[in-house]
Amino acid sequence: MSEARLELATLIAKQVQEEGDFPAAVPGLHLYRRHEPVVGACQVYEPAFAIVAQGAKVVDVGGESFPFGEASCLLTPVHVPALSRITRASLTRPYLACAVLLDLQMARELMTELDVVKGDERGHAVTVGPMSPELMDAVLRLVRLNEKPGDIPVLASLLQREILYRLLTSTMGGMLRQIVTTGSxxxxxxxxxxxxxxxxxxxxxxxxxxxxxxxxxxxxxxxxxxxxxxSPLQFQKQLRLFEARRLMLMNGMDAATAAFETGYESATQFSREYRRQFGAPPRRDVVELMTVGELALVS
Structure with missing residues (x-):
């Protein structure tokens, strides 16, 4: 596993030489590189699983923290608003990671072919667990495929299906199994x-x-x-506030316009809920984030 992780880190570093989040040539594959710790990034996680090949990260969802680092896996089978921070990264040893978006329809079809115990339906939408050698091998082959564009149309879906199979049959796949089981x-x-x-x-x-x-x-x-x-209402508030923050940071919107665009009828209510979520009023928060360059906010 150590050798496989090092190979994954080498592949990501080779394919992504600048900081940022880069969609790969392989559909659904994203590669990440950061040269310094990042605090305060917020995004709505898609159904996906992510692997840190080098460095470490903490994801906060629903008031609970989920740290994960080298060779561990973060699984999010539903959309969830999350605050994240990269805790270990440097210019000489950058944070390197990859994520694979989950095709839930493919997982649903695959689930009908599997003889696995569904287990308890209870659980959190976010799961962190160790990488199995089989799952790591499938991910490595998917990242290698990124360097062979001619093979992508034929092999990408096969590898994504294998990754889903490894996840569905893993100890951390309980929530994913339940979500793709109609009627649960x-x-x-x-x-x-x-x-x-x-x-x-x-x-x-x-x-x-x-x-x-x-x-x-x-x-x-x-x-x-x-x-x-x-709760559903709190979940909606987070979706609104995360999108408003993105609009102010990335599109240069003022607070009142961002509030209106995300469904708020009262700028005062927006400012109050924004401060409760992020610890500062909208304008000050955005200025501080732009000053320190923490623009790692993803929609």
């Missing part, structure tokens, strides 16, 4: 999460969201909080 409580909560992600600007009633998820209101609240660490 986790699958229903995932429907509510997806609705909120798409319609985060719109006001909603909890009973309507519960009906969309095909759950009772109290059942939805219980399982939603268990999976994401927050």
């Amino acid at each position: 409580q986790s699958h229903r909560v995932a429907r509510a999460v997806e609705w909120l992600r798409v319609h985060y600007r719109e006001p909603f009633r909890t009973d309507e969201l519960a009906e969309h998820a095909r759950m009772g209101v109290s059942t939805l609240h219980h399982h939603f909080r268990e999976m994401t660490g927050s």
